[in-house]
């Protein structure tokens with residue numbers, strides 16, 4: 590059984606068939622799904638889809654770095670209140686991090702918001718789902734500044750062996766591998782052995798980054814089977830073995846997964 594550690598099936602991209610996308614994932618062998626929050630507008634939809642599948646879906650609460658703008662302190666305090674009021678519902682803090690790809694205006698605010706949310710994770714003994722795009726220096730600077738580091742996954746990892754080395758130097762973190770690994774121009778097949786199978790978790794990042802042969806389409810969790818097949822290929826393992834290994838990794842990282 591596979592575990593999709595990063596999926597946004599609750600977004601309106603999937604309306605009016607949100608529940609069907611979860612059913613299709615289950616039929617395809619993706620038995621557990623983690624929904625990371627994005628911003629204030631996505632909390633209710635995420636909770637609604639989780640409520641329809643309380644046994645196989647899990648939620649993470651956080652404020653996404655691209656949503657850090659002028660009102661970020663207000664938004665972050667709202668996210669913090671949600672976390673406090675429904676603490677038992679959340680298995681991780683995420684997705685949080687740094688994204689300077691689109692806009693560098695709020696670089697220091699992104700770092701401060703990331704730092705605050707990392708502290709929340711440590712205080713609550715929860716793992717962190719990190720979104721890092723053109724922001725590795727900043728992410729590592731924040732993590733390095735923490736005496737106690739949380740467990741964390743670098744979600745949608747597409748970096749180099751050198752990035753892996755720098756991340757490893759900072760802490761014993763995990764790497765979320767998605768459809769990027771199936772892309773022809775991706776160098777990930779050379780990087781994955783440097784990560785090692787014991788630190789890889791699988792994800793879709795649906796609706797984004799659909800794996801080949803679905804590339805360019807709206808992604809959904811059922812398609813993760815294609816990513817698992819490619820990762821199995823890279824390690825010379827069977828798909829069943831890779832499913833077992835990466836799901837066990839997910840349970841070690843997300844300790845509230847059952």
Ligand SMILES: [Zn+2]
Nearest residue numbers: 595625684794
């Ligand atoms: Zn995401």
